[in-house]
Amino acid sequence: MISLTTNVCIVWKRLILMIAFIGAIIFGTSVSHAAYIAPPSTIGEAVVLIDADTKEILFAKNPDKWMHPASTTKMVTLLTALELKGTQLDELATISSYATSMEESNLGVHVGDQITLEGVLEGMMVASGNDAAVVVAENVSGSVENFAKDMNRVAAKAGAKNSVFLNPHGLTQMGHHSTARDLAMIAAYGMKYQMFRDKVANDYYKVPYQNRTPETIRTTNHFIRNKYPGANGLKTGFTNAAGECLIASATRNGHTMIVVMLNDDNRWDEAVQFLDYGFKLRGVI
Incomplete structure (x- = not known):
């Protein structure tokens, strides 16, 4: 015959198990919901967010x-210029008439200007100068065609698999293409190097002409202008064929996120949303 004490023990054990089971359901569900963070929506044609x-x-x-x-x-x-000429950036650049014939946007260099290759690189990134890009190509590799070959080699080294670069400026050319993933990989590769980081983060730059008055220019990158916390680059882009493009990067607590948005009319707002999303996933904000 089972004692009353035994019955009480059985009831208590069952009650405890039931409470534990219900608690697991309630708290387990709460944890799973808390762990999931919904990504932002995007109108971009191609978008990649990468943990650099x-x-x-x-x-x-x-x-x-x-x-x-x-x-x-x-x-x-x-x-590409940093990979091939990183220790020779203080050399004066030769500026050709072909470089000065580029359509906008331009840095505004003239044939005969005295400016270092580093100055041209900095100006190219801040002003998005097509003329400056050609100057870089001609001074690093001798010609635009040779430089394009070097670009493709460096891009592949950085992890690009589906890109073909035919010019240094990005003006529309049949066969010149990339992907959001490739650009993200290249950006992440570049951000490992201080010289690269220094040149993609400038809001203003004083172009150091040696033969005429230095000119102060401001970045075309409103993501940097708008002072997003931790913003440190990278590059804008626009042509009729490409639409509005942006590669945006930010670092918080030593952690770097990069978002690539191609053909995205809402690039400025979405850059903030995607970087916030990335940092939340990593527990940074």
Whole structure:
């Protein structure tokens, strides 16, 4: 015969198990909901958010679609120049009439200007100068055609797999294309180097002409202008074929996020939303 004490023990055990089961359901559900963070919506044609430190893709929309990169190409131009001429940037650049014939946007260099290759690079990134991009190409590799070959080699080294660069400025040219994923990989590769980081983060730059009055210019990158917390680059782009493009990066607590947006009319607002999303995923904000 089972004692009353035994019955009480059985009831208590069942009650405890039931409470534990209900608690697991309630708190387990709460934790799973808290852990999920919904990504922002985007109107961009191709978008990639990458953790620059781990190279993990945190969001992707059409990441491998061939796209016109417009002036985001100049990020690759910068990286190529630094890879090939990083220790010789104080050399005076030769400026050709071909370089000065480029359509806008331009830095405004003239044939005969005395300016270092570093000055041209800085001006290219801040003003998004197509003329400056050609000056870089001609002084680093001898010609635009040779420089394009170097660009493709450096891009592949950085992790690009589906890009073909035919010019240093990004003006529309048949066959010149990249992808959001490739540009994200190239940007993450470049941000490992201090010289690269220094040249993609400028709001203002005083172009150091040696033969005429130095000219102060301001970046075309409103993401940097708007002072997003931790903003440190990278590059804008626009052509009729490419639409509005942006590569935006920010670092918080030593952690760097990069978002690439191609053909995105809402690039400024979405850059903030995607970077916030990335930092939230990493527990930074």
